[in-house]
Amino acid sequence: MSTELPESYGSPPDGAASAPSRRTFIATTTAVGSTVMAGGLVAGASLSGAAEASAAEAPPSGRVSLTVNGKRHATVIDNRTSLLDLLREHFGLPGTKKGCNAGACGACTVLVDGRRVNSCLTLAVRLDGAEVTTIEGLADGDELHPLQRAFVDLDAFQCGFCTPGQIMSGVGCIEEGHTGSHEEIREWMSGNICRCGCYVKIVRAVEQTARGK
């Protein structure tokens, strides 16, 4: 007894997946076979262009020359490299912290030409000729910057993860003159988050340093 079903064997019920008939099965497998064979032939031809293809896929890069903590650097980088990654991964300066990597926490704050910026949101390739200061460049030899000294004296940190960003932001805040009151300091330091909640002492350290200027 034959197990073959006639090609006109009933239609599937509405909404059910259609089972392939013998004719459509043969047509489909023939087409797939042809494609695989053609692909094999084309692969040989495209091998010769592999070098060109990989060159075309290489990310765009650019040359940047900038000064970090008084030291001149010239390098070629992927255009998408952030200043934060350039500092930490290319220049070996891990003092600047990567928190959110999205501009929301301030852990990555550094000074660029004296202005505080979130280095995670700053494209390094755009900083040709810039002067960058990180937490590593703040002290004068063994002499801590006055704000670093105030953080230590007032115990203005707990885990310390946010501290480099807080200090760099505090230096900017003092230079900008936004230190007239606790409220003003809080407002102008509001981009720097401290998950340990050391805000009272951080504000006090900034205020004390600004008064001592």
Ligand code: FES
């Ligand atoms: S790591 Fe840059 S703002 Fe959070």
Ligand code: FES
């Ligand atoms: S001291 Fe821990 S996050 Fe600020």
